[in-house]
Amino acid sequence: MAVESINSQRCNGCGICVQSCPADVLRMDGERKKVVIRYPDECVVCCWCIAECPTDAIVLTPTRYNRIFTSWG
Amino acid sequence: MDAIRDLKKYTCDVLVVGGGMAGCFAAIKARQKGADVILIDKGYVGKSGQSPYAGSFMVFNPQWGHDLGAWMEQINRISEYVNNREWTQLTLIQSYERYLDLVSWGVRFHANDKGEPVRFPAPSGVTEQLRFEENKHGDYVQILRRQAIKVGVRIMDRIMLTELLKSKGRIVGGMAISVDEPILYVFQAAATILCVGACGIKPAAYPPIVQLTGDGEAMAYRSGAEILGKEFVDVHISRRDIPAGIPNMLGRKQTIPPGLEGLQGPRRGGHLFNAEGNPLPPRPEGASRYMFTYLETEFEVHAGRGPITTDAPDGLKEMTGGACLGMSLRKADGLWPADLEGRSTLPGLFAAGDALGTMQNGSAYALTGSAIASSAVTGTLAGEAAAWEATQMVERDIPLAEIERAQLYVLEPIKRKGGFSPQWVTQLLQNTLMPYFVSYIKRADRLEAILSLVMYFQEQLVPKIFARDLHELRLAHETKNMVLSAEMRLRSALYRTESRGNHFREDYPHRNDPEWLAWVKIRLTDGRMELCKVGIPAAWYPDLNKPYSERYPYRFPGE
Ligand SMILES: Cc1cc2nc3c(=O)[nH]c(=O)nc-3n(C[C@H](O)[C@H](O)[C@H](O)COP(=O)(O)OP(=O)(O)OC[C@H]3O[C@@H](n4cnc5c(N)ncnc54)[C@H](O)[C@@H]3O)c2cc1C
Ligand code: SF4
Ligand code: SF4
Numbered sequence: 001m002a003v004e005s006i007n008s009q010r011c012n013g014c015g016i017c018v019q020s021c022p023a024d025v026l027r028m029d030g031e032r033k034k035v036v037i038r039y040p041d042e043c044v045v046c047c048w049c050i051a052e053c054p055t056d057a058i059v060l061t062p063t064r065y066n067r068i069f070t071s072w073g
Numbered sequence: 074m075d076a077i078r079d080l081k082k083y084t085c086d087v088l089v090v091g092g093g094m095a096g097c098f099a100a101i102k103a104r105q106k107g108a109d110v111i112l113i114d115k116g117y118v119g120k121s122g123q124s125p126y127a128g129s130f131m132v133f134n135p136q137w138g139h140d141l142g143a144w145m146e147q148i149n150r151i152s153e154y155v156n157n158r159e160w161t162q163l164t165l166i167q168s169y170e171r172y173l174d175l176v177s178w179g180v181r182f183h184a185n186d187k188g189e190p191v192r193f194p195a196p197s198g199v200t201e202q203l204r205f206e207e208n209k210h211g212d213y214v215q216i217l218r219r220q221a222i223k224v225g226v227r228i229m230d231r232i233m234l235t236e237l238l239k240s241k242g243r244i245v246g247g248m249a250i251s252v253d254e255p256i257l258y259v260f261q262a263a264a265t266i267l268c269v270g271a272c273g274i275k276p277a278a279y280p281p282i283v284q285l286t287g288d289g290e291a292m293a294y295r296s297g298a299e300i301l302g303k304e305f306v307d308v309h310i311s312r313r314d315i316p317a318g319i320p321n322m323l324g325r326k327q328t329i330p331p332g333l334e335g336l337q338g339p340r341r342g343g344h345l346f347n348a349e350g351n352p353l354p355p356r357p358e359g360a361s362r363y364m365f366t367y368l369e370t371e372f373e374v375h376a377g378r379g380p381i382t383t384d385a386p387d388g389l390k391e392m393t394g395g396a397c398l399g400m401s402l403r404k405a406d407g408l409w410p411a412d413l414e415g416r417s418t419l420p421g422l423f424a425a426g427d428a429l430g431t432m433q434n435g436s437a438y439a440l441t442g443s444a445i446a447s448s449a450v451t452g453t454l455a456g457e458a459a460a461w462e463a464t465q466m467v468e469r470d471i472p473l474a475e476i477e478r479a480q481l482y483v484l485e486p487i488k489r490k491g492g493f494s495p496q497w498v499t500q501l502l503q504n505t506l507m508p509y510f511v512s513y514i515k516r517a518d519r520l521e522a523i524l525s526l527v528m529y530f531q532e533q534l535v536p537k538i539f540a541r542d543l544h545e546l547r548l549a550h551e552t553k554n555m556v557l558s559a560e561m562r563l564r565s566a567l568y569r570t571e572s573r574g575n576h577f578r579e580d581y582p583h584r585n586d587p588e589w590l591a592w593v594k595i596r597l598t599d600g601r602m603e604l605c606k607v608g609i610p611a612a613w614y615p616d617l618n619k620p621y622s623e624r625y626p627y628r629f630p631g632e
Contacts, residue, residue, distance in 0.1 A: 019117040019230070022284045024252050024544055039544055041496065046280030048120065066277075069504065073497030 002043040003060050008034045010057035017058060020048035041067065077255045077484060080476075085111040085227070086463035087456070088246055088262035090234045090289070092118030094127070094445055095426020096268030097217035098171070098452030099415075099459070100226045103266075106460035110226045111260060113249060115233035115547070116284050119218035122270045123281045123427070124445065129193065129202040130182070131442030132172045133165035137192065140199070141165065144440075147198045151361045152435025153574045153625065154590060154615045159413060160431035161440075163454075164447045171449035172203065178220040180213040181206035195441045202442030232258055234288065235550050236479040237265065237296045237422065243468045244296065244421035248479040250550075252543050257483065259476060263467050264459035266415065266423040267293065268452060271307075272406060274399030274502055274555045278311035282400060284551075289428040290561070291554035293408050298419040300595040301430040302405035303558070304565035305437075305575045306512055308367035311396035312383070345370060345392065347378035360627035363402070363438035364575050370394060371513040372630050395507050399555065399562070402575045403444040404433050409594055415455025421467065423459050425451040432592060436574025486549035492537035495548035498530065502552075502559055505530075515566050516579040524563040530556050560602060565593045568604045572629050582631035586624070590614055 003025060013033035018026050023042040026035050026049060035057070050058050086108035089100040100112040114121055133139050141162070148161055176182070183191045183204045192201045205213050221228060236248045244265050249258040272287030273279065290300050345353045345366070353373060356365045370381045371394055382390040407430035408417040415423040426448035433447055434440060486495075506512050511523050535553050540546040571585035572578050590613075591606045615624045 020120050022116055022121055022280065024547070044275075044277065044280040044283045046283070067496065067500055069500060070497070073494055073500075 002045040002063065003037055003040060003049065003058065005059045006035050006037060007057045007059065008032075010055040011035050012055055012057075014054060016052050016054065017049035020052050022046060022048065077250075077257055077487070079255070080257045080259060080480075082259045082261065083111060084261045085109045086263050087111075087459045088113070088260045088265045089226075089268055089456070090247070090266065091115075091122065091268035091270055091426070091428070092218070092221075092228070093122035093124035093214065093268065093270055093426060094217070094448035095124075095270075095428070095452035095455075096266075097214065097221055098174075098449050099266045099268055099423075099425050099456035100221050101217070101224055102453045102456030103460040103463075104221070104224045104226050106457055108460035108463050111229065111262070112221060112226050113229045113232040113234060113258075113260070115231065115288075117230045118221070118228050119212075119215040121284060123285070124448065125212045125214045126281050127205070127445040129195075129204050129442035129445075130168075130172065130175075131164075131195070131200065131202045131440055131446040132168045132190075132192075133200075134169045137201070139201070143199045147200060148434070148439040149613070149615075150359060151198075151439035152437055153584065154435065154613065155432065155573065155592065155609060156435030156439065157410075157432040157609075158613050160410070160433040160447075163413060164431070164433050164443060164450050167450045167453070168443075168446045171446065171453060174453075175213070175449070179216050200440055229258075233547050233550070234260075234267075234269075234292065235483045237292045238471050238475050238479055239296055240470060240472055240475060241468050242420060244419055245469055245471050247292070248476070248483055250483060250543065250546055252547050255543065257480060259471065261469060261471055263463035263465075263469055264421055264423060266425055266455045266459050267408065267417075267428045268424070268426045268448075268455075269428045271400050271403070271427040272555075272558050273397055274506065274559065275499060275551075276395060276398035276503070278393075278396040279309070279400075282397060285400075285427075286551040287399075287554045287558035288551065289424065290407065291557045293417060293419065293422060293424070294557065294561075294595070294597055296419060296422070297597060298417045298422060299409035300407070300561060301409050301592050302401055302407060302432060302565075303561040303595065304569045304593060305402040305405040306562075307397040307400040307402055308364065308371070308394070308513060308575055309396040310367050310370050310381075310392050310394050313380075313391040313393045344384050346382050346384065347373045348380060349378055353381070357626045357628075361437035361439055361574070364436075365627060367394075368513065368575065368577060371509045374509055375514050376630075394509055394513065398503065398507055398512065399558065401562075402434065402436065402438060403427060404429075404431050404447055405436070405575075406430055413454070414458035415451055416458065421462075423455040425455040429455075436576060438575075483550070486538050486540040487543075487546045489537070489539035492539040493534050495538050495540065495545060495552040498534050498538055498552045499548070499555065501534075502527075502530065502555055506559060506562075514577060514579055517567060520563055520567045524560070524567065527556065527559050527563060531560060561595055564602055564604055565595065568593050568606075577629055579631060582629045584621075584625055586615070586617060
């Protein structure tokens with residue numbers, strides 16, 4: 001996984017990263033007002049989210065695993 | 074599963090789809106001409122698409138000593154003569170006004186002590202470009218977003234246009250989905266401008282095109298518009314260890330977080346070596362960097378001299394191809410322009426930016442900085458022409474039957490109980506097209522074999538793609554569009570029986586001027602994809618009395 005985790009202590013729920021993510025990986029948990037990683041497989045490690053997060057709440061690693069290729073799916 | 078319950082209808086004069094450089098210019102200019110404008114983006118206007126990544130902006134200005142004839146001569150030659158000279162010239166001539174627009178809206182360019190813009194020479198030749206000033210508080214596209222809002226454009230983010238709506242042969246708007254809310258959006262417009270950017274198939278190495286899946290071309294083609302330029306591939310390479318070789322992106326952050334340094338792409342200027350330790354041959358004078366440097370690596374690998382490495386100072390050194398898989402050479406592919414104002418061949422439908430096939434750079438990228446400048450120029454032209462059309466008595470009503478037809482199509486994947494996931498079909502497509510001997514070094518037998526696979530995807534898998542939620546509904550439509558685009562790419566590559574610029578055919582390694590000073594046009598006829606050849610005007614031919622080697626400084630392998 002590329003986007004690893006969100007530090008929910010730090011996340012202030014501003015939603016900037018949700019706007020920035022080109023792959024719809026991140027979503028706002030409306031009740032908690034915290035960001036969650038909803039579709040991690042889609043992360044393309046573009047770094048928009050970490051570049052824009054005002055509180056450095058997002059943990060991103062350069063590692064990216066490809067989906068295992070199967071005969072149907 | 075999110076059941077889509079509501080249908081929301083919006084009415085406007087001009088619907089602009091996609092909010093990069095082209096879409097923002099189109100929306101602002103249409104609004105300034107008095108039109109009521111809605112601008113939608115499947116991402117976020119000001120952050121999505123390729124526009125935020127562009128660094129250099131080509132400006133032609135006779136007052137800076139620029140000579141139109143010399144610029145045109147260089148571009149015609151590097152683009153191997155199949156550039157559309159009318160569009161090339163228009164982009165040059167109008168680039169200065171668009172630069173002035175940007176400056177007046179607050180976009181900053183590198184300037185000297187006197188406040189004059191610094192002009193950077195473009196590689197090999199007479200042309201020049203300006204550079205966007207690094208902007209630490211957001212980039213210039215966000216300035217465009219603010220300008221659009223200021224002039225009264227209605228912006229709607231995270232809405233994907235999914236199907237065009239037609240009435241009496243005219244495009245009267247479109248149907249869109251949201252990833253956030255279970256709502257179908259119907260936009261009713263006197264004119265629709267597709268500014269949806271380039272068309273890729275989500276290659277791992279090029280995040281800027283992850284949401285650029287050829288939606289515009291696919292929707293337009295299904296509605297009867299014509300498409301071109303699919304045989305000229307983008308040939309960028311990347312470093313094997315970096316999933317995202319995009320240095321300018323991380324440049325936003327003052328310091329690169331520890332552990333992520335390796336995400337920086339290969340430093341510019343690094344040399345490439347084959348496995349025998351020999352440098353790749355130097356680029357012949359007058360050949361396009363974007364064609365030569367990158368295509369050459371594919372040839373080396375094909376000859377068994379891979380892997381290719383770089384002497385860039387940081388990180389792993391091994392290179393790999395296919396960085397922009399699925400994408401065409403900038404401005405080559407897109408909607409066939411019916412005029413010089415961004416109209417497509419379908420009434421009511423316009424295109425601008427990367428979505429319009431201006432062919433201004435012909436078959437090989439000739440003019441750095443011209444892609445983003447052209448998005449501004451074509452956005453302006455289309456925006457103003459669309460606003461004018463909205464003042465005419467044109468058809469605007471959307472018949473109920475048309476809404477029902479589109480609704481069935483758009484919702485089909487989410488209504489299915491099972492089938493194939495869009496992720497799997499996308500992966501299949503990527504794996505099928507990725508090998509160098511399919512997308513870059515082409516030959517009839519291989520193209521036919523791959524086309525038969527892609528037609529299987531088209532006929533057997535695509536109709537069975539299913540979506541479990543709204544996120545997947547977007548993926549489902551993206552995947553359908555990417556498969557269609559792959560078919561266009563393969564058929565065009567088969568059809569063009571010569572090599573030229575970024576299109577290399579192993580079985581036809583020469584440029585064939587008597588036959589192929591022409592473009593390949595695609596359209597839907599009786600349910601089938603039909604291709605035809607359209608010759609460029611004879612006045613644009615190179616001097617055919619000159620020897621071949623003078624017309625074309627670059628030799629393909631096998632010539
Ligand atoms: C790293 C990088 C560096 C570059 N450097 C330069 C440079 O220095 N000089 C230069 O001239 N060019 C450069 N380019 C190319 C240039 O950025 C593009 O040609 C240009 O930005 C295209 O602008 P556009 O407005 O046509 O499309 P884009 O900016 O790509 O915008 C398309 C928009 O359409 C939206 N969209 C797509 N499909 C839909 C849909 N179905 N519904 C709603 N919205 C949709 C997307 O979300 C996106 O926001 C560079 C590109 C990259 C990636
Ligand atoms: S940008 Fe940072 S602070 Fe804001 S919502 Fe995202 S993770 Fe939270
Ligand atoms: S790195 Fe890019 S794709 Fe991944 S979560 Fe962040 S913004 Fe989204």
